Amino acid sequence: MIHLTNLHKKFGNKEVLRGIDLLVEDGKTVAVIGPSGSGKTTLLRCLNCLERADEGELAIDNFHISLKKHSGRDTLSVRRKTGMVFQQYNLFRNMTALRNVELGLRAVQKKKQSQAEQEAKSALIRVGLEEYFNQYPSELSGGQQQRVGIARAVALNPRIILFDEPTSALDPEWIGEVLGVIKQLSDQGQTMLIVSHEMNFVRKIADHVVFIDEGLVVEEGTPDDIFIRPQKERTVQFLKAITDDWYYKI
Ligand SMILES: Nc1ncnc2c1ncn2[C@@H]1O[C@H](COP(=O)(O)OP(=O)(O)O)[C@@H](O)[C@H]1O
Numbered sequence: 001m002i003h004l005t006n007l008h009k010k011f012g013n014k015e016v017l018r019g020i021d022l023l024v025e026d027g028k029t030v031a032v033i034g035p036s037g038s039g040k041t042t043l044l045r046c047l048n049c050l051e052r053a054d055e056g057e058l059a060i061d062n063f064h065i066s067l068k069k070h071s072g073r074d075t076l077s078v079r080r081k082t083g084m085v086f087q088q089y090n091l092f093r094n095m096t097a098l099r100n101v102e103l104g105l106r107a108v109q110k111k112k113q114s115q116a117e118q119e120a121k122s123a124l125i126r127v128g129l130e131e132y133f134n135q136y137p138s139e140l141s142g143g144q145q146q147r148v149g150i151a152r153a154v155a156l157n158p159r160i161i162l163f164d165e166p167t168s169a170l171d172p173e174w175i176g177e178v179l180g181v182i183k184q185l186s187d188q189g190q191t192m193l194i195v196s197h198e199m200n201f202v203r204k205i206a207d208h209v210v211f212i213d214e215g216l217v218v219e220e221g222t223p224d225d226i227f228i229r230p231q232k233e234r235t236v237q238f239l240k241a242i243t244d245d246w247y248y249k250i
């Protein structure tokens, strides 16, 4: 179980997150939706200790940390339990797919080279890239690069994978294969938190949907609660704005 409580974050005097609580149960997929600028990326970055929060606690099973005051050791513990998949893949351009995946295993998990290589290969196989171990990012399509990004997270065998709009930088032709890999991980019981604008996908894979706006949770529930029976006017406005045929689809 991953439990986040009372997350606050300011940039300068702009309050980006204003007290977010989030619970992700084991084996579940929780989706976070919300307009651009509502704080979704900041939320994931605080969860992964890439950003220091102003307030907030994180519990991963029996491990508790303050997201405001954490030591380097806490950060490493969090990174060992969480895998992050970024919008822009964030691969090292001068390293092959295999080396990119190995790097996390060596840096975060302190695995030996031979062990890291073996685990990196099996993660790449899980995302269907068994024939691309030695390719550099520039030799891979956008969809394949993002699958390397997913393999890098999967390889850590994390308690939770955090996805930040994993398909938003992709050409439309590559979106399906990346969503397919994410769906497969979800079906296999990987616990995950996913920020996505792919509403049909979110409806299909999420167990729980959280709508955030201006740094607060506006409404949350099952996909049907949010997409078919939204209670808040702000949720309705958002759904109308992003899906022009929303009234017809429900
Ligand atoms: N490092 C930063 N410094 C200053 N402002 C930031 C920084 N990161 C994000 N912001 C601001 O915080 C707000 C929320 O950003 P973000 O979390 O990226 O939103 P989302 O992912 O929902 O689009 C935006 O107004 C953004 O400009």
Ligand SMILES: [Mg+2]
Pocket (backbone or CB within 6 Å): 040, 041, 042, 164, 165
């Ligand atoms: Mg974002």
